[in-house]
Amino acid sequence: MDNTTRLDSIHLGSIQLEKTTVNFDDRFTLSEVDWTIEPNQHWMITGTNGSGKSALAAVLAGVGEIESGTITNLPKKVGLVSFEAQAELIAKELKKDDADIMDVIAIGTPVHEMIFEHCEDQTLAKALVEKFGLTPLLDRAFRKLSTGETRKVMLIRALSSKPDLLILDEPFDGLDADTLAMLQAHLASIIDTTPMVLVLNRFDEMPDFITHVAFLDKDSSDKSSSNKGRLALTIERQDKAAFNELYQLLHLKTTDLSIPDADPTSALPALDPNQPLVALKQATIKYGDTIIVDKLDWTIEANQHWQLSGPNGSGKTCVLSLITGDHPQCYTNDIFVFGFQRGNGESIWQIKQFIGYVSTALQWEYRVSTSCKNVIISGFYDSIGMYSKSSDNQKAIADQWLALLGMKDRADQPFNKLSYGDQRLLLIARAMVKHPPLLILDEPCLGLDDMNRQLVLALIEKICQGSETTVLYVNHHAEDKIKGIENYLGLVKN
Template sequence: MNNIVIENYTAEFGESFTLRDINWIIEPNQHWVITGTNGSGKSALSAILAGAGEKLSGSISGLPERVELVSFEAQAELIDRELKKDDTDIMDVISEGTPVREILEEGKADNPDFDADLLEELIKKFKLESMLERSFRKLSTGETRKIMLIRALVNKPGLVILDEPFDGLDVDSMTMLNELLQSQIDTVPMVLVLNRFDEMPDFITHVAYTDKGQLHHTVDIKDEQAYNDLYQLLHLKTTNLEVPETDDSDRPPALNPEDPLVKLTDIKVAYGDSKVLDGESWVIEPRQHWQLSGPNGSGKTCLLNLITGDHPQCYTNDIFVFGMQRGNGETIWQIKQYIGYVSTALQWEYRVSISVRNVIISGFHDSIGMYTKSSDRQKKVADQWLKLLGMEDRADQPYNQLSFGDQRLLLIARAMVKHPTLLILDEPCLGLDDINRQLVLALIEKICNSSDTTVIYVNHHAEDQISGIKQFKQLEKLA
């Protein structure tokens, strides 16, 4: 590999973000981490190496012929491509989507360097044999992430760019991925985008720090003083948080305090011959906060979707929620009025072009987008959340022009805005920088300790524990 040289480079990403005056050299045998706050330009900086953005000035030279980029945006585009296959089907036949094996081998036909042996090795290492014929779009978030990472590496690129590669992975998968990347460092240079400094692999040689669309610092890991200064910059603490009040004018009917909020009995979910859940039972009492854990593919998101009514097999199981037995004529909106929810799947689905403020307000109506006139009180509450998130100056900006991390922050506020009876947080900190992660964890802690909201919290990171959560449910992946 030659030096990759970026000189005085400026590029636009949509109408709302510009990467400005970038000067950066990546030398052979260097492996970089790009870090910074949400919306600072981390992902944009990595993406210009893969040809993204509209160039306004400057130059990039020395890029290898094949560059592989794995990011949440690329993951969402692939999921969206699979979903759109339903739109082209004829005779009312619903497509099952592309099998995992075909997704993994997509680069094989036109890439003479495609490494079939490495592919088979990684399939075994990540224990993917049983899902090779399954539809890619039916996999969990963590599983689809693994597939994309493997696909990138077996294509033998001249440069691999991994945007938050560890987010969405369970502990064992993170360890395996770290070992895998370590085994590849002599054959392919890597650029990683990371929000968490504690996830930085040992083989990283340099760190780039972005802020407000500019590259502010490039640090050699061996320069201890410069590295420690940068580390300090990224580990500020958030204190004295107050959760904004809500709009109480349209609260749902009161629930019977003697009933559990949720009761799942002997739950079974399968796709064909592949079992996801088999005999799971779970009772959630009011103000009994839970952490839900388990490896990728163990059915965590599936179990949550049964509670929210977003899984088709909720009507074939024994599910009691908010005083209602599922399948007895209740509507999904009767269920959702008691729930606040955030997940990666919701973020992929939330693609409407509305303002930042209206995204938060949509949480009052459990809608994706705004279809109801908002009240002055709801606007005031939304503005209080924006101030808390440091986004008050972006209230009228289009949501779909924000970074992944800023979008995630807004969807967390949307989930919390109505102070729901049940708050479901499926990996809420995924994609957040250290500062905003601390903010979100502090908010969850506050809600657990001082509100009538019951919390279900999913996360893979031991350091992101919430002291107010005392109940734990562990799922195991079925063979």
Template sequence: MKSIELNNVTASLGTDEQANFVVSNLTWQVTSDQHWLLLGGNGAGKSAITAVLLDQANIVSGTRSCDFERTEIVSSDLQKQLIAAELLADQDDISDGKTSPKLVSELIYQQSSPYFDEQLCQQLITGFAFAPLLKQRLRALSTGETRKLMLIKALSNRPELIVLDEPFDGLDVESTELLNTILADLSTSMTMVFVLNRLDEIPAFVSHYGYVSAGELQHQLATPDDKQRDDLFKLLHLEHTDLTIPNKDVAHSAPEFNEPELVRLRNAMVSYSGKVIFSHLNWTIKARQHWQLSGKNGSGKTCLLNLITGDNPQCYNNDIKVFGFQRGSGESIWQIKQYIGYISNALHMEYRVSISALNTIVSGFYDSIGLYQKPTQIQLDIAMQWLALLGLSELKNTPFTQLSYGDQRMLLIARAMVKHPTLLILDEPCLGLDEANRQRVLLLIEKICAAGSSTVIYVNHHAKDKITGIEHYLDMADFR
């Protein structure tokens, strides 16, 4: 069995002087009995990873070994290279006649592999209705026709492994159906690696899935079950979604708070039975200033949050100002909480009512576990917008208790956000989640930070776990 093996590879694309993209920590094996699909958002690095696979990148560290002798690729980058070469040939022809642009038929047959399959080539030419184009020059072809040209040439060379980067782009319905049929036939004798954005284009014979983000192959699934595949698709949906925070219901939204300082703690201390959890802690949170709060178990993260929310009675023994209220000045707990959206693992455990996914989000308007009031049409419309954002529209009537753990967590975050809180506290939001669902939650947090409608406090164990958009850090181990 042949294979390509990449072990802890870091590689760059571009010149040695200026790398355009960096692939990191890439450990991946593709064997001759596998067919892979790489998923990920635009700019995630899918094409860069396939370039490393085919030894078309500068490997900085790590190792690559390959048993495949014949490889091909069909991609937008290759398409650009073909067109650039044709433009150069045109310029030479105009200037001094050195080079004559080649016909499409010449491009198909030039530098053909000894394994070139004439019968397959003719099948593709006929199926794609490509024969009238063989006497054209490349520049006369449309985008879809150029993609057909590359497919005809690459597949006819009968490679042992082929990378198909968005192979259906620009193809009409009939050509897409033909290509699917031919790829299925070739899948018994040719290893394929697909890069696709459209989920409805995934060939049925794909056996392995990989998810790419920020130049890293973060998930690898062999023959994934329906749930694993579904989680990846939901993650992909978030990657491709431009987050527009749904509008708020003016009658049930957090009041406006326009002061720059949201929270201020001076020399805060919490102790129980003579044991000091933390002391001499100073912390100021300003509007749109997103924070990551980290620390090991027992370090006092939740105690600190409860000083802010008023759920810890020691808040009255400390110098704390929250949303313009000095603690202990006669304010009620609800005057504080009206500004706060909150999610924690404890809340998730308590949310055991069997209401629908839609009503779970609606319950956020009333800060209730369950829904005990008739929602307005505006609230239902806003909740549907959140479901669409999360890729959960089809589950709107599914009881909360029947949803996957990851879907439940996403709904609870939407529930916390639905009132556009001034401060959104996410206390260990990834606790209990598998890796794909953890990535979904982190990506949603990134998008909420970018939207700028709420100030975010993200709480976790590990200070090294960074989220784009969060630039302020409080570690309970060294806050002094």
């Protein structure tokens, strides 16, 4: 790209994409985009899963190879926050684990270094650290943060970098209510000085200051590839008729949903119907003198669906890991799961066979190169990747899930080449495929657009209506409450 076309400030001219086709490492292509961003506009990018929402935002940051068309007046300095950028930072930190081959203990980059070595406005960064509640975490390793805390670090880095253009890809996902309100107020306070482009799947999260909406869809003109997206529509927010049509499009509900049957040849061992699925007695999690969870009593009975909520850092993920056996302190607590008293000789796989699980952390760990179909089948084996030969019946059930998700034509595509939202849909199918007694959904709608969010919520509601699977649903969005979940546990930050 010819950098001479760039201006010193976005306020000096419009950003223009004219018949622009951009390739992203042969993984995805945006086709012939015509788009103009005027200086006083703030945009929301939305669309279907796999349509290229994040890709279009990344183009504004100079990412991608221009195959045809032109881009003019890109800003010199862009503040970017996205799931992809967040995952890249996590991956870089995880690589430091390799240092043990040199007999070095890798503690990871501390939070204060991640923030203050990448900002121009130190005063603003310090104020945001205080507002986001990260002051006690400044000396902690970045990779030890929770998902929500990691996102806060990314936001502070972008906001304090004095960007010519601020690009926020799903900035509100994973944030508790207080943090969400604070961030929205801060963004509203800078609209006169900082142009913004927000990638949002949820129409109800669109801030009042958004002036225009760009809607992307998959490019169906090229039948040979499903990895192409196009800018299908741009509208002014004040155009009420067009706005309402787009809102209606993103809120379409799928009718006559049905969950594929379980595999009768992979039936789980029967559980004692007179025993609870999970019982925590005075469960406590602490690190040194810091108490995360304090004396929690919690019993989950079969057919008793729960919603678990609480602010970032309140211990939601820690409590889940006590149940799954992934937390080292599960053996120092009084925990009963699926007929086993923890610490009495049971294996972790005796526990995990009864659990379906979806989380952001799982998605980061699922980095193996395998097909979409095999990702679903791996749910029968609780594995990341496929290491066993699957049966014809399991393959058929996986095909049914792919059809239900509208991904039948992508059965053989690599999982790691899909968009974030499509990966999440597949992992939800993976968790549900064996009809487990307990289905743990840790922010299952994170990264999904409205259409797929409604699909996922409808599927979960179907599960709640049956008697086969108990749902433990973790979320921040009050509007995502599901019919059939009538038990609530709220954690507080100590």
